[in-house]
Structure formats: C-alpha cells, structure tokens
Amino acid sequence: MGQWERFLEPYKQxxxxxxxxxxxxxxxxxxxxxxxxIEFVTGRVKPLASIYDKSVEKGIPxxxxxxxxxxxxxxxxxxxxxxxxxxxxxxxxxxRQRDDLKIIEEKDYIxxxxxxxxxxxxxxxxxxxxxxxxxKTVLVEIQxxxxxxxxxxxxxxxxxxxYKGDFPEEIKLRLKRAAEAAFQLxxxxxxxxxxxxxxxxxxxxxxxxxxxx
Ligand code: 0O2
Numbered sequence: 001m002g003q004w005e006r007f008l009e010p011y012k013q014x015x016x017x018x019x020x021x022x023x024x025x026x027x028x029x030x031x032x033x034x035x036x037x038i039e040f041v042t043g044r045v046k047p048l049a050s051i052y053d054k055s056v057e058k059g060i061p062x063x064x065x066x067x068x069x070x071x072x073x074x075x076x077x078x079x080x081x082x083x084x085x086x087x088x089x090x091x092x093x094x095x096r097q098r099d100d101l102k103i104i105e106e107k108d109y110i111x112x113x114x115x116x117x118x119x120x121x122x123x124x125x126x127x128x129x130x131x132x133x134x135x136k137t138v139l140v141e142i143q144x145x146x147x148x149x150x151x152x153x154x155x156x157x158x159x160x161x162x163y164k165g166d167f168p169e170e171i172k173l174r175l176k177r178a179a180e181a182a183f184q185l186x187x188x189x190x191x192x193x194x195x196x197x198x199x200x201x202x203x204x205x206x207x208x209x210x211x212x213x
Contacts, residue, residue: 007064008045010129010136011076015043018078018127018140025094030204035197037087037094039147043078051075073105073124074141081150084193085110085186088121088144095142101125104139110149117179118153120145148182148189 022041029036046054051072055062058071069075082088088110096103105124113119121144128137145153156175159167167175189196 003064004048008075010131010138011045013129013131014076014127014138014140015045015078017129018076018142019043021100022078022080035201037082037090039081039083039087041078041080043076046072046075046077069139073139076127076138076140078140078142079150080142080144082144082146083196084190085146086190086193088146091144092121092123095123095125095144101127101140113179116156117176118156119149119179119183120153146186148185152179152182 019041022038026036026038026041029038051068052062054072055068060067060071062068080091082091092106095101103123103125105122107122107124110119110121123142123144125140125142126137127140128135152175155178159171159175163171
C-alpha cells in the first residue's frame with residue numbers, strides 16, 4: 001500500500017462514519033415525526049491533486065505528515081445541506097453537543113460572507129477513528145449551508161477550476177449577482193417556511209399511508 005493511501009485511510013474512515021451518523025440524525029427526526037433541519041449530507045476525502053495545490057499555496061511540503069494534516073484541516077470534509085437558513089444554527093448546535101466530535105474552530109461565513117460572495121458555516125473538529133493500531137484522531141471540516149448557498153458554491157467552484165480563480169470581470173459580476181439572488185431566495189423561502197413545511201408534512205403523511213412500514 002502506498003504511503004499516501006496509508007495516510008489517507010483514517011480520513012476515509014472518518015468521512016464514511018460521519019456520513020452514516022449524520023444521515024442517521026436526519027432519519028431520527030423523521031421517525032420522531034419531526035421536520036429534519038438536515039436535508040442531505042455528502043462527504044469526501046480531499047483528492048491528492050487538491051492536497052498538492054493547497055500545500056503549495058500554504059508553503060508546506062507535499063508529503064504525508066502531521067504538519068500537512070494540521071495546516072490543511074479539510075482532508076476529511078463533510079457537507080450538510082439545509083432547506084432554511086435558520087436550520088443551520090440548529091445543526092451547528094446539534095454538532096456542538098455530540099460527544100464524538102470536539103470542535104476546535106468555527107468560521108461563520110454567513111454573517112461574514114467572503115468577498116467572492118461565498119456563504120457557509122464551517123466547523124473544524126477532532127474526530128477519533130479506531131484503527132487496528134489504536135485510536136487516531138483526525139481533523140474534519142464540516143460545512144453547513146442551505147441548498148441555495150450550495151448551488152452557488154458548486155457553480156462558483158467549477159468556474160474557479162476553469163479560470164483558476166482569475167475570473168473575467170463579466171463573470172465576477174454575474175457571480176456576485178447570482179450570490180445576491182441566492183441570498184434573496186433564502187430570504188423568501190424563510191418567509192414562507194411555515195407553509196412549505198406544512199405542505200411537506202402533508203405529502204409525507206400521504207406517502208406513509210400509501211406505503212405503510
Ligand atoms: P475544495 O475543493 O472544496 O476542497 P484560506 O482559503 O486559506 O483563507 P482556509 O482556512 O483554507 O482559508 O479555509 P476556508 O476558506 O475556511 O474554507 C476552505 C473551503 O471552503 C474550500 O476548500 C471550499 O470548499 C470552501 N470555500 C471557501 N471559500 C470559497 C469560495 O469563495 N467559493 C467556493 N465555491 N468555496 C469556498 P478548498 O480546499 O478551497 O476547495
């Protein structure tokens with residue numbers, strides 16, 4: 001097994017475990033007949049090419065090391081998507097209460113959006129992974145955002161890949177406008193949250209009546 005593969009193994013395990021655990025939270029809410037603040041959860045181990053780019057950007061050697069793991073912080077990444085902006089605070093509190101995650105840093109890019117227009121709530125946490133050689137604590141970055149924030153970020157991320165961060169002025173302007181539109185969408189949805197949730201509860205009752213467990 002290669003040295004990178006060995007180094008990344010606990011991060012892969014952390015991502016796999018946390019996806020199951022956080023998706024479990026969603027189904028617990030549903031089972032309890034409550035609306036879940038979590039819409040869906042994704043996760044990834046940072047690809048080697050991105051680890052390379054970030055190590056160059058941060059000025060650290062591109063090699064599997066404790067320094068790299070400490071500086072990068074997001075080798076293991078989890079993303080939690082919510083329907084409404086208010087759900088984000090609920091999810092943040094649920095995560096703060098967990099015994100298996102020790103939060104070491106929080107970055108609120110919702111109150112303080114990035115100059116690019118990026119909005120999201122980031123939590124950096126320590127997570128213990130049981131390995132055959134004993135316990136290994138790894139850092140995990142958890143990004144919590146609405147569906148609208150996620151839509152904007154994934155489009156901007158692909159364009160960033162294309163233009164390597166050097167956007168033509170026209171694209172920059174359009175992205176700013178799109179970020180504003182995503183913000184307005186979140187505001188509008190929040191204002192009719194009650195109606196939306198009533199309709200969703202109604203439809204899930206119908207579905208359950210049609211397919212009883
Ligand atoms: P990927 O491909 O998602 O892994 P720094 O950039 O060094 O000042 P830091 O500490 O590295 O900041 O992390 P930061 O900015 O808190 O969060 C980094 C991650 O947040 C990014 O990871 C993205 O996932 C996301 N992110 C931050 N800013 C933006 C943005 O302007 N647009 C988009 N689309 N995503 C953003 P990576 O490693 O850059 O990318």
